[in-house]
Amino acid sequence: MEFYGYFRSSSSYRCRIAFNLKGVEPHFRPVHLKNGAQHDPAFKALNPQGLLPALVTDEGDVLIQSLAILEWLDETHPNTPILSKNPVTRAKERGFAQVIACEVHPLQNLRVLKYLTGDLGLDEAAKDAWLARWLRDGLEACEGLLAQRDEQSEFCFGDTPGLADICLVPQVFSAERFGIPYADLPHISAVYAACQSLSAFDKAAPKNQPDFEA
Amino acid sequence: MEFYGYFRSSSSYRCRIAFNLKGVEPHFRPVHLKNGAQHDPAFKALNPQGLLPALVTDEGDVLIQSLAILEWLDETHPNTPILSKNPVTRAKERGFAQVIACEVHPLQNLRVLKYLTGDLGLDEAAKDAWLARWLRDGLEACEGLLAQRDEQSEFCFGDTPGLADICLVPQVFSAERFGIPYADLPHISAVYAACQSLSAFDKAAPKNQPDFEA
Structure with a gap:
C-alpha cells in the first residue's frame, strides 16, 4: 500500500x-x-x-x-473499528466528521487561502479574519454536537476513538496553528486531550512525520 | 420521518x-x-x-x-442500494461524492457567498469569478475521475444510479444556475442526461418542490 x-x-x-x-x-x-x-x-x-x-x-x-x-x-x-455498528451512531459520527471535512476544512485549504491573498489581493488581516470566522464557527458547531450527546464519553462517540475524533484532532491542530481559540469549548478540549494521550494520535502528528519542516 | x-x-x-x-x-x-x-x-x-x-x-x-x-x-x-458491495468501488463512489461535497459545494454555499459580497465587499464580477474557478475546477476533477474508470457505464459507477450520481446532478444544476459551462465535459454530460431521464431525479428537482420560488 x-x-x-x-x-x-x-x-x-x-x-x-x-x-x-x-x-x-x-x-x-x-x-x-x-x-x-x-x-x-x-x-x-x-x-x-x-x-x-x-x-x-x-x-x-x-x-x-x-x-x-x-x-x-x-x-x-x-x-x-472506527465506526459504531449502530446505524444512528454511525450517522452521528459521519455527520460530525463531515461538519469538519465539508464545512470547515475546504475553507482553510491552501489553494483557497492562495486565492484570497493572490487573486483577490486580500491582506493578511483579512485572511486571518476569514480563517477565524470559519474555523471558530466550525468548532462551535462541533462543540454543540458533543453537548447534544445522550451520554457523555471520553471520545466523541464512545470510549474508544473513531471517525469523529480522527477528524477533530487535525482540525484542532489547525486551529492552534492559525491562532483560533478553543479553550472555552469544554467538550472539544476534553476529547482533544484524551486523543493526544494515545500513541496512534501522537505518532500521526505533523511534527513526527519524515517530511516535517519547521 | x-x-x-x-x-x-x-x-x-x-x-x-x-x-x-x-x-x-x-x-x-x-x-x-x-x-x-x-x-x-x-x-x-x-x-x-x-x-x-x-x-x-x-x-x-x-x-x-x-x-x-x-x-x-x-x-x-x-x-x-446506492453504494456498491465492492469495497474499492464504494471508495470510488464516496471519493467522487466527496470531491463535490468537500471541495466544491462548501465554496458555493450561501453563507460563503454572503461573506464574499458582504464582509469582503466583493462585487458581483469577483463573486462570479470565484464561483467559476471552484465549480469548473470541481467539474473537471469529476470528469477526470469518470474518464479514469476501467469500464464506462451509463451512470457514474455502474448501470444503476448511486451516491456519485446523487451528488453530481445537484452540482450540475448549480453550475447551470451560476452559468458555469460543462457541455465540453462528455462523461459528466452523458451521466447527467441519463439521470435526468429518471423520475427519481426529476421529482427531486428544485422546480418540483412545494417550497419552490421562481
Whole structure:
C-alpha cells in the first residue's frame, strides 16, 4: 500500500491516525504541497484533482478523499473499528466528521487561502479574519454536537476513538496553528486531550512525520 | 420521518433523490434559507450548525450532513442500494461524492457567498469569478475521475444510479444556475442526461418542490 500525503495536510493527518489505530503501515510517498508537487503530471495522473491524500492499494487501485479512504480502511481492516455498528451512531459520527471535512476544512485549504491573498489581493488581516470566522464557527458547531450527546464519553462517540475524533484532532491542530481559540469549548478540549494521550494520535502528528519542516 | 430542507439547497436535493430511489416519503419541513430561517433557535436546537439538511428519524434521532444521511438511509433501507458491495468501488463512489461535497459545494454555499459580497465587499464580477474557478475546477476533477474508470457505464459507477450520481446532478444544476459551462465535459454530460431521464431525479428537482420560488 502506498500513501501520498504531506506532514501538515490535515486530511493526510486523519489517514495517518487511522493507519496507526489499525496497525497498517503503508509506504509513505511525500508530496510537497507548499512547493506545488501536487500539480506534477505524475501525481495528477493518480489524482486528477491534484489534492492530497491518495492511497494506492496493494492491487493498484487509487483511492482519493480522506473520508472515503477511512471508510475503505475500516471495511477492509475491521480490527479496531472506527465506526459504531449502530446505524444512528454511525450517522452521528459521519455527520460530525463531515461538519469538519465539508464545512470547515475546504475553507482553510491552501489553494483557497492562495486565492484570497493572490487573486483577490486580500491582506493578511483579512485572511486571518476569514480563517477565524470559519474555523471558530466550525468548532462551535462541533462543540454543540458533543453537548447534544445522550451520554457523555471520553471520545466523541464512545470510549474508544473513531471517525469523529480522527477528524477533530487535525482540525484542532489547525486551529492552534492559525491562532483560533478553543479553550472555552469544554467538550472539544476534553476529547482533544484524551486523543493526544494515545500513541496512534501522537505518532500521526505533523511534527513526527519524515517530511516535517519547521 | 421528518426532513428539513430547501428547494434550492443542493445538499437537500441529494437527499430528495435518494428518498425517491428508495421509495421513502419523509414529512417535508421547509426551512427558508434565503430568509435566514436556518438561524431560528428552534432549528438550531435541532442542528447547532444552522445548516441544511436535517433528518429526524421515527425514533426522534436527529441526523445532519447530507452524506451521513444518505449512508444511514442506505444502511436502514437496503432496497435499491446506492453504494456498491465492492469495497474499492464504494471508495470510488464516496471519493467522487466527496470531491463535490468537500471541495466544491462548501465554496458555493450561501453563507460563503454572503461573506464574499458582504464582509469582503466583493462585487458581483469577483463573486462570479470565484464561483467559476471552484465549480469548473470541481467539474473537471469529476470528469477526470469518470474518464479514469476501467469500464464506462451509463451512470457514474455502474448501470444503476448511486451516491456519485446523487451528488453530481445537484452540482450540475448549480453550475447551470451560476452559468458555469460543462457541455465540453462528455462523461459528466452523458451521466447527467441519463439521470435526468429518471423520475427519481426529476421529482427531486428544485422546480418540483412545494417550497419552490421562481
